[in-house]
Amino acid sequence: QEPFQTTVAFIYLPQAVGQYFPESTGIPSRVQFHFYELNTYVVSASVTNATIKDLKHPIFVTLQHHKATQPKDKVQCVYWDFSKNRQGGWESSGCRENQTSATHTTCFCDHLTHFGVLLDVSRTPVSEINEKILTVISYLGCGVSSIFLGISVLTYAAFRLRRDYPSKILLNLSLALLGLNLVFLVNSWLSSFGSRGLCVAVAAAQHYTLLASFTWMGLEAVHMYFALVKVFNVYVPAYILKFCILGWLPLVIVSLVLAVKMDAYGSALYHENIQPLDGSEQCWLQDDVVFYVSVVAYVLLILLCNISVFVVVLVQLCNIQPPGSRTGLLRDLRGVTSLTFLLGLTWIMAFFTWGPAKVPLLYLFAILNSLQFFIFVFYCLMKESVQKQWRIHLCFGRFRLADHS
Structure with a gap:
């Protein structure tokens, strides 16, 4: 008091x-x-x-x-x-x-917050200097990722690139990741207002965008399985509509947590019945049971499914690629790298941040998972159809392409 x-x-x-x-x-x-x-x-x-x-x-x-x-x-x-x-x-x-x-x-x-806290399975603190460095890496990475994810969303939404299934799924995934990064960036600032209700709302939004991001990563894996493995005899009515319902379904999980145990959301200060007056505390899940059930178990299940699909896709790539082709090897390497980020496989490191390996893996985790602009690189910058639309609508002079059907 x-x-x-x-x-x-x-x-x-x-x-x-x-x-x-x-x-x-x-x-x-x-x-x-x-x-x-x-x-x-x-x-x-x-x-x-x-x-x-x-x-x-x-x-x-x-x-x-x-x-x-x-x-x-x-x-x-x-x-x-x-x-x-x-x-x-x-x-x-x-x-x-x-x-x-x-x-x-x-x-x-001070109690600074880095990106790894969203999936810190051990839930143990690190030293002050490492906390500060991880915080800087997280905020810089999330800021850069937000810019490029925003460009990706605008590109696919404005230039009629969302007609096929992969583009529609990628657009939804980019929206979910963009929301995750933006909520993380404003989390501490909003918590500084000293409003418990606002802190609960921000923590719930962080929870929802995290689960939605992983759900869309899982749906990316399902679509890849249908496209590369079950090539024939697969017809799903209202395919994208069902994907959208599933992709944004985590709203039900967050609503249940709010209805059953709203106190699970908040900051460490609110959890101790103290009102924070600066932005050094993040609003997030404070209840361990809710955290491990609704975040850790959910994410682990999706990652296990995505790893299985990833292995199957690698096998398919090896079967269709002629042996000894250097060009094919580079293309496969690019494909493997892009799939790693698209399916969220870099988040696996969070499950090994224990003991002496905690700090090094947290650094690697913060660098890789707060830099989702790789999605922009692989699926916008290096994609021929996107390059064509950019040259038609955004470029001038000799770089501009004549508009044609």
């Missing part, structure tokens, strides 16, 4: 601190608080016989000012680092002002 106005020092410890208490030492653990008064108030909390670090939920500290601050005054949150300069010293990295007024300032440590 908010501290009383007369409180000079207020510290909030999340429930997760209790997990660090030793169980069988014979010495009971206790939380010790220390209070000092220097040129400002200083408060600390420590747990005997335990080391507290890498907390997923932040520790809040609210301190009263010795005298009321003016708007021009700069307030900084710091902590005492015993190892600094061999004698100790004040350090500010990793802590920031959450809220400040003329009489009080509230501080807590």
Whole structure:
């Protein structure tokens, strides 16, 4: 709860601190608080016989000012680092002002969010420096991907390229991935408004776009199987209509979660009944059971199906390609690479981010899965029909093609 106005020092410890208490030492653990008064108030909390670090939920500290601050005054949150300069010293990295007024300032440590958190099976934190680097990679990658996915959607929608089944499926997949990237990019910003309802809505939108993206990846695999393996004797009435119903069906899953357990959505701060006032927390699934059932199990099922189709497609490519052809080898390599991204196979790495391999695989995961502009490269930039439409409608001079049927 908010501290009383007369409180000079207020510290909030999340429930997760209790997990660090030793169980069988014979010495009971206790939380010790220390209070000092220097040129400002200083408060600390420590747990005997335990080391507290890498907390997923932040520790809040609210301190009263010795005298009321003016708007021009700069307030900084710091902590005492015993190892600094061999004698100790004040350090500010990793802590920031959450809220400040003329009489009080509230501080807590940063909790940045990278793209891998959407499918972090281990759900364990990484070091602060790795968190920052992964966050930068994720936001840059998602920003670039959003631009090129948007170009892909506009290209297929505006230039009459969505007439055949593969193009229609690709258009829907690009829309789902574009939504996933855009929601991720604005997630922290929207959470900074301090509205629990808005945070739940953003988390639900993130959940829906993630599931929709994987559903369309699975439908891509189904269509490839029909086209390359079951070439004959396959007729499905209202083919694309049924695909669209299935592709956007995850809305039912998200609606069920909202109806049954809305509290599963939110941020780590809301989960601890604290209202965040800056954009350092992402709104996402906080309930482990809902996360593992509606995200991990769902994604794993689709990826297993996609891997099976991927292997079958590779076998088909090998059977129809004459041996020893260098041109055919390059074409097959390009096809394998494009299928890897189209079917979402790079997301498999998320299931191996455990122990010592967690950080290296998270870097690889963030780089590959936040760079979906490869879909633009393989299915727009390198596609002859798209190049032709670009030259007809967008190019000038000798690069422009005469319009013809």
